[in-house]
Amino acid sequence: MEESLTKRLFVKGNEAIAMGALEAGCRYYFGYPITPQSDIPEYISREMPKLGGQFLQAESEIASINMLLGASACGARAMTSSSSPGISLKQEGISYMAGSECPGVIVNVCRSGPGLGGIDASQADYFQSVKGGGHGGYHIIVLAPDSVQEMYDLVMLAFDLSDRYRVPAMILADAVIGQMKEGLTPHPYVAPADLATKEWALIGGGKAGEQKVVKSLYLGDGELEAHNNKLHAKYAVMQEKEVRFEAVELDDAEMVVTAYGSAARIAKTAVRLAREQGLKVGLLRPVTLFPFPNVAYKKYAGNGQKVLCCELNNGQMVDDVRLAIPTTEVVFYGRAAGAGSLPTPEEYLAQIRKHYEA
Amino acid sequence: MTTEMKKIFSRPDSLKDVQTHYCPGCQHGTIHRLVAEALDYFGIKDQIIGVASVGCSVFLYGYFDVDVIEAPHGRAPAVATGARRVHPERPVFTYQGDGDLAAIGTSEIIHTANRGELMTVIFVNNTTYGMTGGQMAPTSMPGQKTSTTPYGRDVSTDGYPIKMAELLSGLDGTAYSVRVAVDNPKHVIQAGKAIRKAFQTQLDGKGFAFVEVLSTCPTNWKMDPLAANQRVADEMIPYFPLGVYKDATA
Numbered sequence: 001m002e003e004s005l006t007k008r009l010f011v012k013g014n015e016a017i018a019m020g021a022l023e024a025g026c027r028y029y030f031g032y033p034i035t036p037q038s039d040i041p042e043y044i045s046r047e048m049p050k051l052g053g054q055f056l057q058a059e060s061e062i063a064s065i066n067m068l069l070g071a072s073a074c075g076a077r078a079m080t081s082s083s084s085p086g087i088s089l090k091q092e093g094i095s096y097m098a099g100s101e102c103p104g105v106i107v108n109v110c111r112s113g114p115g116l117g118g119i120d121a122s123q124a125d126y127f128q129s130v131k132g133g134g135h136g137g138y139h140i141i142v143l144a145p146d147s148v149q150e151m152y153d154l155v156m157l158a159f160d161l162s163d164r165y166r167v168p169a170m171i172l173a174d175a176v177i178g179q180m181k182e183g184l185t186p187h188p189y190v191a192p193a194d195l196a197t198k199e200w201a202l203i204g205g206g207k208a209g210e211q212k213v214v215k216s217l218y219l220g221d222g223e224l225e226a227h228n229n230k231l232h233a234k235y236a237v238m239q240e241k242e243v244r245f246e247a248v249e250l251d252d253a254e255m256v257v258t259a260y261g262s263a264a265r266i267a268k269t270a271v272r273l274a275r276e277q278g279l280k281v282g283l284l285r286p287v288t289l290f291p292f293p294n295v296a297y298k299k300y301a302g303n304g305q306k307v308l309c310c311e312l313n314n315g316q317m318v319d320d321v322r323l324a325i326p327t328t329e330v331v332f333y334g335r336a337a338g339a340g341s342l343p344t345p346e347e348y349l350a351q352i353r354k355h356y357e358a
Numbered sequence: 359m360t361t362e363m364k365k366i367f368s369r370p371d372s373l374k375d376v377q378t379h380y381c382p383g384c385q386h387g388t389i390h391r392l393v394a395e396a397l398d399y400f401g402i403k404d405q406i407i408g409v410a411s412v413g414c415s416v417f418l419y420g421y422f423d424v425d426v427i428e429a430p431h432g433r434a435p436a437v438a439t440g441a442r443r444v445h446p447e448r449p450v451f452t453y454q455g456d457g458d459l460a461a462i463g464t465s466e467i468i469h470t471a472n473r474g475e476l477m478t479v480i481f482v483n484n485t486t487y488g489m490t491g492g493q494m495a496p497t498s499m500p501g502q503k504t505s506t507t508p509y510g511r512d513v514s515t516d517g518y519p520i521k522m523a524e525l526l527s528g529l530d531g532t533a534y535s536v537r538v539a540v541d542n543p544k545h546v547i548q549a550g551k552a553i554r555k556a557f558q559t560q561l562d563g564k565g566f567a568f569v570e571v572l573s574t575c576p577t578n579w580k581m582d583p584l585a586a587n588q589r590v591a592d593e594m595i596p597y598f599p600l601g602v603y604k605d606a607t608a
Contacts, residue, residue: 028443054443058436059469066433066466070409070440073427078440096430202425204445206405213419215410215428 008185013151014039014178017107017171018047020152021079023189024159026105027053028078030067032060032086035119036175037109040081061086065093065106072102073214075201077159081107083175084125085116087133094168095134098231099216101200103162105155106140107171109178112337121175121262122337126316129172130290137228139235141169141242142289144260148182154287156189161242163195165234172289174312176262176342235291244287245296249275253282255356256301257348258321259310260286267310270348279356289317297324304328308355310348312337331355370394372403374423383576383583386414386482388540389549390421393453393480396554397424400561406449409438411463413455414488432463435470438477449560451478457487460496460520467526474531474565478556481522481568484575485594492578496520499593504578519597523570527604533565535604539572541590545600555607564607572598 011019018040021029029048031041045055058064064080071078082090087108097104108129112122132138141161143154155171162169202212218224246264248271250256259267264285274281284300286293301307302325309318311334318332333351335341369375372394380386397403403424410418412431419426429437434452442450459467459481467479486504487493493506497519501510523537534556538549549571556567572594574586581589 028440030440056439056443059465062433063436063439063466063469066430066436067440067443069429069433070427070437070442071444072440073437074407074441074444076444078444092430093433096428100428202407202427202441202445202448204447206448207425211419211423212425213428215419215426217416217428 008183010181011148011184012039012179012181013145013148013173014109015043016148016151016184017081017155017173018043019186020155021105021159022047022051023186024077024156025189026077026079026159027051028071028076029053029055029080030058030064030071030078031080032058032064032082034083034086036111036178037081037083037107039178040107061089062093065090068104069093069097069100069102072097072104073100073202075198075203077163079105079107081109083109083111084113084122087125087128091128091134094140095136095138096216097168098132098138098140099136100214101166102168102214103166104168105158105162105171106168107155107173110172110174118338119175120337120339121312121342123174123261123263123312123316124337125172126289126311126313129170130292130320138231139167139290141165141167141238142172143169144172144287144289145177146261146264146285147177148180148184151177152184152186160192160195163198164192165238166200167234167238172261174262239291239294242288243291243293243295245293246283246285246287247296247300248283248285250282250284250300252280253300253305254280255306255308255352256282256284257308257310257352258284258286258301260289260317263310263312266343266345267348269345270352273345273349274352279352281352281356292320292324294324297321301325302328306355307331308333308351310334310351312342370398372397372423374421376421378421379417380414381577383574383586384414385540385573388546389480389482389571389573392540392546392550392553393451394422395550396557399554400557402449402557405447406451407438407441407445409434409441409450409452411452411454411458413458415453415455415482416489418453432458432461433466434458434463435466435475435477435479439470439473439475442475442477449476449478449557451480451557453480454482455488456481456483456485456495456497460522467522468529471526471566471568472529472531474533476560476563476565478560478567479569480553481570482573483522483570483598484573485519486575486578488575488578492575499597521598523568523603526568531566532568532604533606534559534567536568536602537570537572537598537600539590539595539600541572541587559607562607570598
């Protein structure tokens with residue numbers, strides 16, 4: 001193990017994700033500059049060639065996602081990163097990757113919108129991430145880090161899950177998580193023992209026997225329906241096996257605050273402040289936004305607890321929370337992103353008190 | 359009396375023994391064969407990666423016995439770039455129509471050529487969108503009636519037929535850019551040589567190689583195959599002159 005993989009570092013979230021990807025064996029990166037994630041291609045353009053990998057700054061977001069498709073079809077661990085408007089452009093390619101079962105990691109350091117919007121931290125891309133942002137009725141794996149450490153950890157998990165299920169995986173971060181610096185303890189990547197070799201991919205050297213085709217076109221009677229059923233069966237398995245969440249002070253909680261990413265960091269402080277004031281409040285933080293941790297909501301928030309969902313948008317994840325616990329009243333507090341609109345822990349605490357005592 | 363028969367002409371190994379879905383008089387079949395002959399000549403059938411585009415040639419994997427990745431509309435050069443970077447030892451070709459390459463995929467083809475990606479691009483120009491039913495293509499001729507230019511292509515509002523072989527020849531990354539046709543035996547032989555040279559260019563690591571092939575679409579042109587073939591000579595070649603526009607392989 002390299003010494004650099006044991007030392008505690010002070011780095012940006014965007015750098016952490018780049019470091020985690022390289023450690024996980026990602027050797028191909030295709031991207032296009034956009035704030036607030038440009039530290040990722042900058043770091044990778046410097047470090048990836050040293051590891052024998054290839055960094056390519058593409059002419060567009062559209063080209064980068066399709067280069068990712070090509071690299072993935074050839075069996076490589078590869079990634080792209082962007083921010084909201086760029087992710088919109090990539091959605092066509094993500095749909096093709098989903099349809100042709102190409103793994104690959106897409107990082108969205110989300111900024112505010114719609115349109116050009118702003119460059120502030122935002123969670124306005126929840127819908128386009130978890131609901132299948134492109135055409136055709138598919139899903140991708142969506143992981144939501146809330147710290148620099150998780151930027152490092154979750155990108156490794158994203159590669160593993162993506163390869164295991166042959167489903168593209170997205171890291172949904174935001175400008176705060178991407179741009180802030182905090183402590184990171186890097187650790188060596190350990191490949192899961194059960195990760196299969198990519199028999200389906202176009203291998204190096206040349207084709208061994210049978211022709212390999214990576215495609216999403218199915219025109220024969222019943223073929224496309226069967227293909228879609230196969231994709232959705234994988235989503236069901238992921239729902240069963242791959243849900244991840246963090247439970248903070250939930251065992252005796254009479255009120256459950258739920259939030260992910262930066263909003264969860266704010267909410268965590270608000271929950272601590274509430275506990276200091278004697279309120280029985282906990283935090284349920286989804287780490288996997290798809291598959292959504294329905295099971296956790298049923299366990300911690302489906303038995304008479306009050307639920308407060310906080311997001312950096314006008315209400316998106318709250319829909320899934322309500323679907324997970326349909327008989328529970330879920331209140332929502334959100335502020336659309338934009339300069340000066342990032343909520344404070346005290347602001348969340350006021351919401352907690354308001355609904356706790358109601 | 360017995361006659362000893364010697365086989366002097368057969369299907370290239372790189373093509374599968376199947377019927378195609380192409381319309382009568384369509385020249386995709388001829389162009390497929392020329393590409394397959396080049397793959398056979400270099401013995402790269404098992405190495406090459408084909409990237410299929412969107413349009414009539416989407417079923418590339420059904421006819422060529424090579425590994426294939428299917429690309430979104432216009433994105434074949436980007437997909438091929440990703441593949442080529444991962445497996446530098448495996449040659450790559452894309453096979454794209456005029457709508458795919460010269461309209462929705464203009465950005466990808468220009469930047470792929472400009473990077474000098476080691477790949478061979480076969481560009482089939484038949485002046486129309488074949489698969490979607492004969493709409494105006496970026497290469498439709500001035501005055502050409504299509505299903506979306508019912509009064510004929512008006513260059514004052516629709517612009518001019520785009521000349522890709524010339525356009526790409528202006529880029530430093532392009533090593534070889536040529537326009538050929540397959541409307542008569544002489545042209546077919548010339549096209550075969552150009553396609554072979556385009557693969558040679560890639561295999562020699564010289565840079566990006568581009569072959570524009572003028573082709574027919576009798577169905578959407580609403581012509582019989584012979585009349586369609588004649589249109590290539592009478593209308594297309596005068597506007598899209600055949601020839602080598604760039605050869606930096608020497």
